[in-house]
Amino acid sequence: MADTTVTKTAEPVSSAAMRRQMLREFWFYFSENRGAVLGLIVFVLLVIVAVFASLIAPHSPFQQYRDFVLLPPAWQEGGNPSYLLGTDPVGRDILSRLIYGAQYSLFIGVFVTTLSLVGGIVVGLIAGYYRGWVDTVIMRLMDIILAFPSLLLALVLVAILGPSLTNGMIAIALTLQPHFVRLTRAAVMAEKTRDYVTASRLAGAGPLRLMFKTILPNCTAPLIVQATLSFSNAILDAAALGFLGMGAQPPAPEWGTMLAEAREFILRAWWVVTFPGLAILITVLAINLMGDGLRDALDPKLKRS
Amino acid sequence: MFGFLLRRLAVLIPTFIGVSIIAFSFIRLLPGDPVELLSGERVMSPERHAIISHDLGFDRPIVVQYFDYLGGVMTGDFGTSIVSKKPILDQFWSLFPATVELSFCAIILAIALGIPAGMIAAIKRGSIFDQGLMGIALVGYSMPIFWWGLLLIILFSGTLQWFPVSGRISLMFFFKPVTGFMLIDSLMSGQKGAFASALSHLALPSIVLATIPLAVIARQTRSAMLEVLSEDYVRTARAKGLSPFRVVGIHALRNAMIPVITTIGLQIGVMLAGAILTETIFSWPGIGKWMVDSVFRRDYAVIQGGLLLIAAIIMIVNLIVDLLYGLINPRIRH
Numbered sequence: 147m148a149d150t151t152v153t154k155t156a157e158p159v160s161s162a163a164m165r166r167q168m169l170r171e172f173w174f175y176f177s178e179n180r181g182a183v184l185g186l187i188v189f190v191l192l193v194i195v196a197v198f199a200s201l202i203a204p205h206s207p208f209q210q211y212r213d214f215v216l217l218p219p220a221w222q223e224g225g226n227p228s229y230l231l232g233t234d235p236v237g238r239d240i241l242s243r244l245i246y247g248a249q250y251s252l253f254i255g256v257f258v259t260t261l262s263l264v265g266g267i268v269v270g271l272i273a274g275y276y277r278g279w280v281d282t283v284i285m286r287l288m289d290i291i292l293a294f295p296s297l298l299l300a301l302v303l304v305a306i307l308g309p310s311l312t313n314g315m316i317a318i319a320l321t322l323q324p325h326f327v328r329l330t331r332a333a334v335m336a337e338k339t340r341d342y343v344t345a346s347r348l349a350g351a352g353p354l355r356l357m358f359k360t361i362l363p364n365c366t367a368p369l370i371v372q373a374t375l376s377f378s379n380a381i382l383d384a385a386a387l388g389f390l391g392m393g394a395q396p397p398a399p400e401w402g403t404m405l406a407e408a409r410e411f412i413l414r415a416w417w418v419v420t421f422p423g424l425a426i427l428i429t430v431l432a433i434n435l436m437g438d439g440l441r442d443a444l445d446p447k448l449k450r451s
Numbered sequence: 452m453f454g455f456l457l458r459r460l461a462v463l464i465p466t467f468i469g470v471s472i473i474a475f476s477f478i479r480l481l482p483g484d485p486v487e488l489l490s491g492e493r494v495m496s497p498e499r500h501a502i503i504s505h506d507l508g509f510d511r512p513i514v515v516q517y518f519d520y521l522g523g524v525m526t527g528d529f530g531t532s533i534v535s536k537k538p539i540l541d542q543f544w545s546l547f548p549a550t551v552e553l554s555f556c557a558i559i560l561a562i563a564l565g566i567p568a569g570m571i572a573a574i575k576r577g578s579i580f581d582q583g584l585m586g587i588a589l590v591g592y593s594m595p596i597f598w599w600g601l602l603l604i605i606l607f608s609g610t611l612q613w614f615p616v617s618g619r620i621s622l623m624f625f626f627k628p629v630t631g632f633m634l635i636d637s638l639m640s641g642q643k644g645a646f647a648s649a650l651s652h653l654a655l656p657s658i659v660l661a662t663i664p665l666a667v668i669a670r671q672t673r674s675a676m677l678e679v680l681s682e683d684y685v686r687t688a689r690a691k692g693l694s695p696f697r698v699v700g701i702h703a704l705r706n707a708m709i710p711v712i713t714t715i716g717l718q719i720g721v722m723l724a725g726a727i728l729t730e731t732i733f734s735w736p737g738i739g740k741w742m743v744d745s746v747f748r749r750d751y752a753v754i755q756g757g758l759l760l761i762a763a764i765i766m767i768v769n770l771i772v773d774l775l776y777g778l779i780n781p782r783i784r785h
Contacts (some may be wrong), residue, residue, distance in 0.1 A: 183587075289462070290469040292764040297723030298742060302754055305746045306481055382595055386728055389597045390743060405598060410751025412601055413609045420605075430593040438589070 165214035182439020258380035266326020274334030333365030485716030530754035548631030569672025591666030716772025
């Protein structure tokens, strides 16, 4: 009889309410970091620009205005107000190309991060859960991938697969994946011996349920932080590949590829080089600012350091 | 310490074998005929194909081929370049000093600026100075360095004309390379202005390559310092009346340096990746540019050999860092 009274007095906490409470707490810590909020605002603006690129961009990113080649930005002498940031060596509007380029960068970030995150989690869960020779083989493989500088490995993989944006993204995802494997494995090994996991196993949960439903949700904080890092790394590496001529191919308005096309004009027309790089820097900086805020909000150990 | 070294080696050897398998299989994964790819000859008669195939060992079982390759690597035979027909190892050694010189200057720059910046930020925590420094560090950390290099060229080589655009030394100077390090060779040559020329060629690439490690080291030093400064023994040292300089510079710094040294070690791999971009922008004749050029020339033999050599160097550097770490922090050895 005592049991029923206990359950009646204790207010049952619905998972929705708890989630709301957790979100509120998360936002409290996140919003304390002004840089992180600024990063979030810039990132949201970038997403809006990318989604509505066709409405915002004043020109087509591919249209070549042959009468207006290498026009300086509007505020400089000789500038034309309809080409706000000037034109490139074949007369395309730089602002429009930058706006469409946001689509590329965000897509690269999302695609690469998803690929390496999902792959890394699955492999890391298996390694951390089963241990033994499976773990040894997986971790040695990850060591091998980490032994190569990521950009060099991506460059060589693209040389094998052929230069294109898709191949570049797959190559970058492969080089970023070991970090997720290591993080997941370490978290799984720490969680696996906890009482709630043992209880769940005794209740008859199979390995798949234990791995994905019981253990994984408790390992997410470091993974989220690593995912933001990977997002910015993916954008930087893809732009570097584009710059080396091994990523997105011309005439795609990808920011790194734009820089590669503009390289020979650097001493004559500063704007063709400056703006695409600035776009990369602002995007990566915004994501890294957000990442710092996420780390502070999610990882109590690193809080306030 | 010896046991620690053995344990590290036990992990290193399988990794090296794995890396060699990847470098070995790479040429066989490429679309197309590996015999044609490695010899660089496009259309050949079946007889010639058979001869070259035999010379390169492609007519033997794959396992035998791998052990032959590994045996060659162990004795310093990494094959010959398709384009230049020179042994790959010779080419590597002639270009490697350029990369070492550049990386060394960059890492010195990064340490010399990054550690003091991180320390000052930690001591003046929360001040405008701290916020400004960490803001700059985050910008540096987010920098696309290939663009940063181009900007510096526009400003310092184009507008101001302070530094040259590319190369290692002005064409006015010519001397036989002795050490391969331009700074040392130019001094030894005794030619007037040679050293200054080498130094001015090194300035911009070093700054570009140092940018990301500098930011990472500054951030790491700050957070390590903050952690140590809140420890009891630091409070004790302060309470004893030691000067703030002594407390921070001697008592706190030694323990704060432990994670920083690991970070510096990890940056060496990052720098080799950065060298690929930096050397390409500044036409710096090192291994990074060599690899990029080889990818464009489809010199698969060089890519294969270079991949293995670079991975081996990174693994050796990481081993040295691990050992140093064990020396500084005895707890890690067990």
